[in-house]
Amino acid sequence: MVQTLVIGSAVVLVVLVGLVRLLRGGSKSDAQRKRDRAHERAQKRPPEEAAEIGETYSLVVRETQYDRTPAEIRGTINGLQTFVREIPDPDGRDALAEGDTIRVQVADYGTNGTSAQARFLERV
Numbered sequence: 256m257v258q259t260l261v262i263g264s265a266v267v268l269v270v271l272v273g274l275v276r277l278l279r280g281g282s283k284s285d286a287q288r289k290r291d292r293a294h295e296r297a298q299k300r301p302p303e304e305a306a307e308i309g310e311t312y313s314l315v316v317r318e319t320q321y322d323r324t325p326a327e328i329r330g331t332i333n334g335l336q337t338f339v340r341e342i343p344d345p346d347g348r349d350a351l352a353e354g355d356t357i358r359v360q361v362a363d364y365g366t367n368g369t370s371a372q373a374r375f376l377e378r379v
Contacts, residue, residue, distance in 0.1 A: 305335035
């Protein structure tokens with residue numbers, strides 16, 4: 256009888272610990288949970304806190320999307336995902352690559368305010 260009670264208690268304890276871990280984010284590391292919280296805060300932040308329409312900013316190219324029509328590149332301005340079109344010809348010698356730094360002018364925000372569109376001005 257006592258042995259059954261001990262085994263039952265152990266099973267309940269294991270299930271409870273598993274549920275607590277699941278509710279806290281499963282097997283995510285502390286670093287991943289921190290990134291997730293920062294991402295959630297950034298999505299709730301008004302985009303003008305990161306970048307003002309009409310202002311110019313330096314942007315590091317994080318991704319080139321030359322296979323899209325029109326071609327665009329992606330980077331971030333103060334944590335705000337920013338897409339830039341009207342970029343140099345991808346087949347020319349001025350083509351942009353990941354890691355390049357450029358100057359852009361913010362033109363608009365995305366529909367949900369979680370991204371921005373910008374105009375390419377120049378290489379830095």
